[in-house]
Amino acid sequence: MILPETTTVAADEWVSQHRYLRDSGLRFFDLLVAVDLGDQVTEVVTHVMSADATRRAMSRIEVRREERIPSLVEVFPAAAWHEREAHDENGVEFAGNGDLRVLITAADPPPLQRSAALEPRVDKAWPGLYEPGAVSGATRRRRPKPVPGVNEEWINGGRQ
Amino acid sequence: MTAGAPRRRRGSIELDAAKCTSCMICVRECPVWCIELVADKTHDPNAGPRGRSTLELTDFRIDYGLCMDCGICIDVCPTDALAWLPVSVSSAAAASTLNTDLV
Numbered sequence: 583m584i585l586p587e588t589t590t591v592a593a594d595e596w597v598s599q600h601r602y603l604r605d606s607g608l609r610f611f612d613l614l615v616a617v618d619l620g621d622q623v624t625e626v627v628t629h630v631m632s633a634d635a636t637r638r639a640m641s642r643i644e645v646r647r648e649e650r651i652p653s654l655v656e657v658f659p660a661a662a663w664h665e666r667e668a669h670d671e672n673g674v675e676f677a678g679n680g681d682l683r684v685l686i687t688a689a690d691p692p693p694l695q696r697s698a699a700l701e702p703r704v705d706k707a708w709p710g711l712y713e714p715g716a717v718s719g720a721t722r723r724r725r726p727k728p729v730p731g732v733n734e735e736w737i738n739g740g741r742q
Numbered sequence: 743m744t745a746g747a748p749r750r751r752r753g754s755i756e757l758d759a760a761k762c763t764s765c766m767i768c769v770r771e772c773p774v775w776c777i778e779l780v781a782d783k784t785h786d787p788n789a790g791p792r793g794r795s796t797l798e799l800t801d802f803r804i805d806y807g808l809c810m811d812c813g814i815c816i817d818v819c820p821t822d823a824l825a826w827l828p829v830s831v832s833s834a835a836a837a838s839t840l841n842t843d844l845v
């Protein structure tokens with residue numbers, strides 16, 4: 583499947599953009615997903631298509647942690663469940679969606695935010711700290727650079 | 743090879759210890775921190791003017807209780823020492839028993 587270009591939409595045009603897409607025949611609301619881009623910004627992406635799947639459109643919006651984006655339920659009722667999921671997993675707030683009840687998890691921070699520590703990261707030190715062949719206790723010449731998604735404060739085990 | 747299984751099925755991960763240089767790249771890139779590696783260093787003072795150090799891999803553990811089959815370790819390995827093995831990890835009564843030494 584070849585995905586269409588993704589249009590970046592401002593918050594005040596988020597609903598009208600989707601109404602326009604629906605009214606031009608893209609009546610199937612396929613998905614809405616959220617990705618934590620880091621620096622307190624979450625990206626929300628939607629994919630809508632025509633019933634015969636010949637035409638598609640993707641839209642994206644960036645939302646800062648303390649901001650809300652308007653809900654799409656008045657245009658696409660099917661968006662309700664996806665928004666509830668994005669609220670549950672990424673903590674995105676959708677203004678106008680009256681049913682953002684907990685779906686799977688009530689974790690704080692929500693599990694798909696990059697600040698959320700997975701359990702092994704809290705319980706143990708980063709295995710990447712080990713230097714092959716080093717004499718135990720010897721001073722390390724250089725500290726390995728953590729990869730993206732590994733927070734500095736987790737490196738030695740978050741609970742210490 | 744399991745009969746009928748697609749060749750690159752994500753069953754479990756195979757390590758070719760002879761190819762592994764203990765570079766730690768896979769250990770550091772694994773998103774769920776489930777790889778642990780131990781390597782011993784031996785120094786031969788008679789090889790060359792300053793001697794030569796070699797690393798010998800003694801332990802390469804993947805905790806299949808945590809591994810999510812993402813394949814990042816396989817993708818990042820510079821020596822292609824890791825590969826998919828189309829054999830699934832059996833279920834176990836205790837998660838701790840899924841921590842498997844591949845060496």
Ligand code: SF4
Binds near residue numbers: 771776813814816
């Ligand atoms: S497949 Fe992914 S989760 Fe599993 S050991 Fe490799 S990098 Fe880690």
Ligand code: SF4
Binds near residue numbers: 764767769779819822
């Ligand atoms: S990335 Fe490859 S060579 Fe490096 S430690 Fe892992 S398996 Fe060995």
